[in-house]
Structure formats: C-alpha cells, structure tokens
Amino acid sequence: xxxxxxxxxxxxxxxxxxxxxxxxxxxxxxxxxxxxxxxxxxxxxxxxxxxxxxxxxxxxxxxxxxxxxxxxxxxxxxxxxxxxxxxxxxxxxxxxxxxxxxxxxxxxxxxxxxxxxxxxxxxxxxxxxxxxxxxxxxxxxxxxxxxxxxxxxxxxxxxxxxxxxxxxxxxxxxxxxxxxxxxxxxxxxxxxxxxxx
Amino acid sequence: xxxxxxxxxxxxxxxxxxxxxxxxxxxxxxxxxxxxxxxxxxxxxxxxxxxxxxxxxxxxxxxxxxxxxxxxxxxxxxxxxxxxxxxxxxxxxxxxxxxxxxxxxxxxxxxxxxxxxxxxxxxxxxxxxxxxxxxxxxxxxxxxxxxxxxxxxxxxxxxxxxxxxxxxxxxxxxxxxxxxxxxxxxxxxxxxxxxxx
Numbered sequence: 001x002x003x004x005x006x007x008x009x010x011x012x013x014x015x016x017x018x019x020x021x022x023x024x025x026x027x028x029x030x031x032x033x034x035x036x037x038x039x040x041x042x043x044x045x046x047x048x049x050x051x052x053x054x055x056x057x058x059x060x061x062x063x064x065x066x067x068x069x070x071x072x073x074x075x076x077x078x079x080x081x082x083x084x085x086x087x088x089x090x091x092x093x094x095x096x097x098x099x100x101x102x103x104x105x106x107x108x109x110x111x112x113x114x115x116x117x118x119x120x121x122x123x124x125x126x127x128x129x130x131x132x133x134x135x136x137x138x139x140x141x142x143x144x145x146x147x148x149x150x151x152x153x154x155x156x157x158x159x160x161x162x163x164x165x166x167x168x169x170x171x172x173x174x175x176x177x178x179x180x181x182x183x184x185x186x187x188x189x190x191x192x193x194x195x196x197x
Numbered sequence: 198x199x200x201x202x203x204x205x206x207x208x209x210x211x212x213x214x215x216x217x218x219x220x221x222x223x224x225x226x227x228x229x230x231x232x233x234x235x236x237x238x239x240x241x242x243x244x245x246x247x248x249x250x251x252x253x254x255x256x257x258x259x260x261x262x263x264x265x266x267x268x269x270x271x272x273x274x275x276x277x278x279x280x281x282x283x284x285x286x287x288x289x290x291x292x293x294x295x296x297x298x299x300x301x302x303x304x305x306x307x308x309x310x311x312x313x314x315x316x317x318x319x320x321x322x323x324x325x326x327x328x329x330x331x332x333x334x335x336x337x338x339x340x341x342x343x344x345x346x347x348x349x350x351x352x353x354x355x356x357x358x359x360x361x362x363x364x365x366x367x368x369x370x371x372x373x374x375x376x377x378x379x380x381x382x383x384x385x386x387x388x389x390x391x392x393x394x
Contacts, residue, residue: 074296077296081321089278098275124317150323151352152320
C-alpha cells in the first residue's frame with residue numbers, strides 16, 4: 001500500500017459543533033455524562049436546523065477524553081451516509097490517523113450515540129475498531145417517529161458482542177426521545193428510503 | 198432546514214479514477230458492460246496500490262449513463278467507511294445534489310458493485326435511493342479471502358427487494374474473484390474488525 005495523494009474524507013462539521021468540542025476540555029468519566037454531551041449535540045442540531053435529531057461522539061473509553069463528535073448531516077451535505085455515528089467515527093479516525101480505532105498501541109475507543117444504530121451504522125461499527133457502544137434511545141423509539149432503521153439483524157446486540165464490542169443501552173433514553181419530539185414539533189423532515197414504491 | 202455552511206463531504210478519488218471516469222463518455226447499456234468497468238476499477242485499485250480489491254459505480258439505470266464511481270479507499274483515507282459502494286453512492290449524491298438518488302423527478306439509479314455488499318453497505322443502499330443493485334462476486338467469495346462481510350441478515354436479498362430495490366447477482370463473478378486473487382498475490386492487507394479479541 002502506498003500513501004496516496006488521495007485526500008482524507010472527514011465529514012466537515014458546522015462551526016458551532018467545532019466550538020462545542022473545543023470547549024469540552026474535561027474528560028467525561030460516566031456513560032451518563034458522555035450521553036449528556038451527545039444529547040446536547042442532537043438537540044443543538046435540531047435547534048440550528050442542520051438535520052436529524054441525532055448526535056454521537058467517540059471517547060477514549062477509559063479516560064473519557066473526547067476524540068470526535070458527529071451530528072446528523074444528511075440533508076445539509078446531500079449525503080445519506082452522514083448519520084451522526086458515521087460522522088463521529090470518520091472524524092475520530094482522522095483524529096488518530098488510522099482507519100482502525102482499535103489498532104495496536106491505541107487506547108480502547110467508545111462510540112456514544114443518542115439512538116441505537118440503524119442497519120448501516122450497525123454494519124459500520126465493527127469495521128471502525130471501537131470496543132464499546134453506548135446508546136440512548138432505542139431503535140423502536142426512532143421508528144415511532146417515522147425513521148426507518150433498516151433491516152438490522154434481530155440479534156444485532158449479540159452480533160456486536162461476538163465481535164468484541166460491549167453494548168450499554170437505555171442511557172438517558174427519555175432525554176434522547178425528547179429530542180425526537182422537539183424535531184417533530186418543528187416539522188423536521190423524516191427522510192426515508194422508499195418501501196417498495 | 199436551512200442550507201448550512203457545512204461543506205459537502207464527497208470521498209475524493211485518486212486522479213487516475215477521475216480520468217477513467219472522464220474518458221467514459223459512452224453509456225453502458227448492459228449489466229455485463231457496467232460490471233466490466235467496475236471490475237476494471239477494482240483491478241486498477243489493486244495495481245496502483247490504493248486499497249482493497251473492490252470497485253463500484255452508479256449509473257442511470259435506463260440509459261446506462263455513468264454518474265459516479267468508487268474504489269476501496271479505506272487505508273489511504275484512514276476511513277473504515279470508505280468501501281467502494283459507499284464512495285460511489287456519496288459521489289453520485291454530490292453529482293445530483295441530493296441525498297436521495299430516488300427523489301421525485303430523478304431517473305432511477307443503479308449501483309453496480311464488484312462484490313456483494315458487506316453489512317454496512319447493505320444498510321446504506323436503501324438509504325441512498327438507488328432502485329437496483331448489480332453484484333459481481335458473492336459475499337462468500339470475499340470471505341474466502343479473509344474479508345469480514347459483517348453480520349448481514351440472512352434474508353438480505355429479500356430485505357432489499359422489500360424496499361423496492363431489484364437485485365441482480367453473479368454478473369462476471371469469476372472475473373471479480375480474479376481481482377481478489379491478484380490482491381492476495383500482491384500481499385494486500387486484509388483489514389478486518391477483530392472478532393472478540
């Protein structure tokens with residue numbers, strides 16, 4: 001493999017997200033506090049009219065140091081991959097300069113997301129090298145608001161665990177759902193794949 | 198939703214790929230010919246030492262006009278999402294300036310890929326708006342060379358069809374597998390999520 005001239009491909013974050021991250025100097029030790037930041041990102045994303053009511057972040061699992069964040073950027077970037085988890089993972093990999101957040105010599109990384117992953121993000125998580133996943137809202141919460149979580153295998157939680165990824169669910173689930181309500185109240189777009197039409 | 202200042206997020210392609218695409222002025226009418234281009238991309242990606250032995254392209258399904266291409270850029274971009282299919286889909290969406298390749302008023306789009314999608318790409322395909330998928334090698338072919346296709350639902354083909362996405366398999370399957378052999382012969386990296394380690 002050569003190191004090619006092909007440029008890196010992070011998802012560029014809005015300036016307010018960059019500022020929020022720069023201000024977060026203190027490590028966040030508990031899953032609750034990490035989720036608090038992620039839900040704040042999701043809510044700000046709605047309030048600023050940027051995109052869907054989802055936020056995510058990558059932390060060094062043990063220290064709680066913030067590595068990267070993501071918000072849903074699907075509509076503003078014209079990119080259906082730009083889910084909060086995908087943005088956070090891609091930006092973490094840029095940050096550590098490796099496509100593998102679990103590469104030898106690296107501290108274990110954790111993805112914290114305001115909602116359980118859709119089928120795409122579920123597939124992306126083991127590829128990313130993170131060692132643990134913390135989720136707020138459940139997939140069925142997102143589906144109740146009209147989002148299509150895709151055809152995720154029924155045993156997705158086990159499938160992650162089989163690939164060495166610990167899963168913690170329902171962290172601040174209620175607060176994460178409040179962000180969906182806020183999005184709905186503002187008439188936010190429910191972009192979806194069509195279903196057979 | 199406002200149209201934010203957040204920049205678009207295509208995957209930048211190496212110059213040789215851009216040239217190859219610019220030279221492809223003639224629409225490719227048959228699935229066989231479309232796959233031929235995609236396998237050429239996969240092979241060139243290996244020969245140039247850019248990344249994994251995978252190529253993909255998005256076409257206007259009916260005319261065969263080429264919209265975008267992708268090759269595997271995982272290692273050179275430090276981005277585990279940068280599978281050929283993801284790159285092609287993201288670049289097609291940039292091209293048509295929509296996160297939905299199946300938006301009203303748009304011609305139907307087709308994704309052609311040199312290998313059946315992994316779990317991530319499987320999840321991404323319905324979100325992208327493409328109406329059909331053409332595959333070369335089978336997932337088990339890639340797995341025989343050590344690639345981890347992830348925990349894709351067993352009924353993935355049906356799941357796509359339920360979301361209105363037609364599937365054509367085994368187009369030039371043998372030729373696609375030859376590219377895997379070439380990659381292996383050159384000692385190409387098999388990057389994988391760890392499995393429980």
